[in-house]
Amino acid sequence: MILTTAIHIALAILMLALILTAIRVIIGPTLADRVLALDQLVAIAIGFIAVIAVKTSFELYIDIALALGLVGFLTTAAFARYIYVKAGREDET
Template structure:
């Protein structure tokens, strides 16, 4: 069960990576960055459940905070500039 979910999550991350690299606008790239960070956190949580290691949950928490801050900073840059 975990194998199928992890495979589908990685496949969808590859599709989002394509949008990140080829996005026509900067807004598309920011949204795809945010989606990839959320999917990365989800992948780390699934790996924590699969391997029964709580260390991955700590890493997922930090990665989630960094992804949120990154998306917020990019959004502010698009809106007003630095």
């Protein structure tokens, strides 16, 4: 009973975080804000996967969450590199 209630509360909080973060992705205002919001969306997705793993007792979801965390880190690093290179080119002109 307590676990079921905690799972539902966690899913509701994650859904609220997902909506607020999606608004940040859409509104911006800068590219860096959007990249950070996308990184936060990855973290929220990992949270969803972890809660569903607890709810279903299916341990493979934890491996999926770990893989998503690694991919999310690499994409954030790639976006950061892109922003850095783009800012460097704008300074030279």
